Each structure stands twice: as C-alpha cells, then as structure tokens.
Amino acid sequence: MTSHDALLLLSFGGPEGPEDVIPFLENVTRGRNIPRERLEKVGEHYHLFGGVSPINRLCRELKAAIEADFAAHGVDLPVYWGNRNWTPYLADTVRQMRDDGIRRAAAFVTSAYSGYSTNDQYLQDIARAREEVPGAPEIDKLPVYCDRPGFLDPFVDATRDALGRLPGGARLLFTAHSVPLAQPNRELYVAELEEAARTVADRAAPGTPWDLVYQSRSGPPSQPWLEPQITDHLEKLAGEGVRAAAAVPIGFVSDHMEVKYDLDVEAAGRAADLGIAFVRAATPGGDPRFAALPRLLMEEGN
Numbered sequence: 526m527t528s529h530d531a532l533l534l535l536s537f538g539g540p541e542g543p544e545d546v547i548p549f550l551e552n553v554t555r556g557r558n559i560p561r562e563r564l565e566k567v568g569e570h571y572h573l574f575g576g577v578s579p580i581n582r583l584c585r586e587l588k589a590a591i592e593a594d595f596a597a598h599g600v601d602l603p604v605y606w607g608n609r610n611w612t613p614y615l616a617d618t619v620r621q622m623r624d625d626g627i628r629r630a631a632a633f634v635t636s637a638y639s640g641y642s643t644n645d646q647y648l649q650d651i652a653r654a655r656e657e658v659p660g661a662p663e664i665d666k667l668p669v670y671c672d673r674p675g676f677l678d679p680f681v682d683a684t685r686d687a688l689g690r691l692p693g694g695a696r697l698l699f700t701a702h703s704v705p706l707a708q709p710n711r712e713l714y715v716a717e718l719e720e721a722a723r724t725v726a727d728r729a730a731p732g733t734p735w736d737l738v739y740q741s742r743s744g745p746p747s748q749p750w751l752e753p754q755i756t757d758h759l760e761k762l763a764g765e766g767v768r769a770a771a772a773v774p775i776g777f778v779s780d781h782m783e784v785k786y787d788l789d790v791e792a793a794g795r796a797a798d799l800g801i802a803f804v805r806a807a808t809p810g811g812d813p814r815f816a817a818l819p820r821l822l823m824e825e826g827n
C-alpha cells in the first residue's frame with residue numbers, strides 16, 4: 526500500500542512550563558535577527574498562559590487522530606512525533622525510529638504551505654537531524670497540502686460558523702504569519718495563501734468581501750515584512766464603517782499560541798476598542814478530515 530514503514534509528524538514545538546519559555550525562544554531565534562524586546566514581549570504571551578504553549582497538546586491530539594484514521598483504514602504503520610524547537614526534538618525521534626528498525630518514513634509537517642519558514646526550513650530540520658543520527662532512516666516530506674480538501678473543508682465549515690456568530694455585513698479576514706519580504710520563496714507562500722483564502726471564501730460565503738492580512742511580525746522595524754498587519758487593518762476598516770469581522774487563520778493548522786494570543790487576545794482587543802464585533806474561526810486541529818491527509822498523501826506517492 527505504501528513504500529513507507531512509518532509516519533513522522535513534524536512540528537514546531539513549544540514550552541510546557543514557565544522555565545521552558547526562554548530556552549524555547551532562544552532555540553527559535555538562534556542565528557536570526559530578532560530584537561531582544563520582541564523576545565521579552567513574546568515571552569509574556571506564553572506566561573499569560575502559564576508558560577505552556579497549546580501546540581504540544583495539539584500535536585498529541587493530531588497524532589492520536591492520525592492513528593485512529595490509520596486503524597480505521599487498515600494502515601498498520603507506527604506514527605512518530607518530533608519538533609524543530611522543543612522536546613521531543615526531531616533528532617531524538619529519528620534516533621528512536623532507527624532503533625526501532627524504521628527504514629523509510631513519510632513526514633507530515635504541521636504547516637500547509639510552500640515557502641521558507643513553512644517548507645524549506647522543515648526540510649533543513651530533517652536533513653540536519655539525519656546527519657546527527659548515523660544509520661538514520663530515509664525521510665520523505667509529504668507534499669504541501671494547502672490546496673487539499675482535507676485542509677480546506679474544515680476551514681469552509683469554520684468560516685460559515687464564524688459568520689453565523691456575527692451580525693450581517695461582516696468582513697472576512699484571512700490571516701497568516703507574516704514573513705520578511707526578503708525571505709526566499711515568499712511569492713509562492715503569498716500566492717498559495719491567496720488561493721486558499723479565495724477558495725474558502727467562495728465556498729463558505731460567496732459575495733462576502735474578504736482580505737488577506739498578516740500577524741505575528743517579529744523582525745526589526747527597519748526590515749519590511751508582509752503587510753497589512755491585522756491590527757492596522759482593523760483600524761482602517763473601522764474608519765470605513767465596517768462593524769463586524771471574522772478572522773480565519775488560514776495560515777495555520779491548529780489553535781497554537783500565534784492564534785490564541787495574537788488573534789484571540791491582541792486582534793480581538795483591538796477590534797473591541799474600535800467597536801468592531803470580532804470572532805475567530807476554528808483551525809483544522811484534530812478534525813478527522815485533516816487527520817486523513819497523511820494517509821491520502823502517502824497513498825498518492827505510490
């Protein structure tokens with residue numbers, strides 16, 4: 526059925542307690558030009574939630590959902606989980622896979638798009654982890670899946686649900702993580718985001734006006750990043766008389782910190798100040814349609 530003998534779930538990682546926050550942030554920003562003040566500010570976001578990112582729990586839930594999907598479809602393969610920036614670190618997972626006799630795994634990454642942060646960096650993580658582990662299994666990253674029903678269908682439902690919680694005349698704001706304009710493959714990332722947003726908007730709410738906006742910018746102010754930021758855009762919309770907005774985090778797959786803080790706290794707070802009714806659509810998370818994607822992508826590869 527497949528040439529692979531395991532599935533590797535590869536994610537970003539996040540702190541699991543207050544003492545993890547700074548070492549985690551140092552891991553994320555190693556070798557990158559992120560101002561100290563930004564790090565301290567982001568550290569506070571995590572401390573608001575007890576120093577615990579939701580992302581590891583979400584990965585455990587997604588892993589369980591993938592295992593359930595495999596079991597329901599007679600796929601008898603082990604599922605492993607490793608992260609770029611926190612335990613379980615990818616290299617440790619790859620070592621475990623080798624020790625278990627895995628020869629060739631498929632990797633499903635918790636990011637749906639092409640682009641440097643979303644795809645290329647994960648390929649580098651895989652290459653680096655394999656270099657660290659003598660006799661490491663082959664690891665094939667599964668294709669980007671931002672155009673697949675398993676990713677888009679849950680967003681269509683979530684967008685309808687979000688609009689249903691707002692008065693009429695609401696604006697749809699598809700939101701994604703900003704990246705530096707100079708980042709490699711930035712055009713491809715943006716083109717894929719536009720296409721995904723258009724598809725979801727057309728299916729969930731044809732005729733409803735929508736915008737693609739960005740969040741979670743972190744570089745120095747002198748460095749240009751993708752714009753507009755959602756908070757600035759809300760201000761502009763308020764000036765135009767828009768009274769309701771639904772944020773759809775199309776750039777993410779689960780309700781991790783960038784969603785729980787940057788949208789549910791920061792953007793929601795700005796909207797309240799501006800008198801805009803604001804809701805946020807759910808991400809795919811553990812939706813069974815999303816959890817079926819690794820299996821479908823593996824089957825396609827044969």
Ligand SMILES: CC1=C(CCC(=O)O)c2cc3nc(cc4[nH]c(cc5[nH]c(cc1n2)c(C)c5CCC(=O)O)c(CCC(=O)O)c4C)C(CCC(=O)O)=C3C
Nearest residue numbers: 537539553557567578580636642643702704743781782783
């Ligand atoms: C495109 C993209 C995604 C989406 C694709 C994907 O999901 O992979 C994403 C996801 C995430 N980003 C996350 C956290 C952070 N990202 C940072 C920094 C950065 N992100 C960037 C881009 C992206 N990031 C970039 C260009 C930087 C600048 C530094 C660098 O070039 O690497 C920093 C440093 C502090 C700050 O500056 O914010 C943190 C803490 C978490 C975990 C959340 C949790 O804990 O629940 C997740 C899922």
Ligand SMILES: [Fe+2]
Nearest residue numbers: 642702741783
């Ligand atoms: Fe990030």
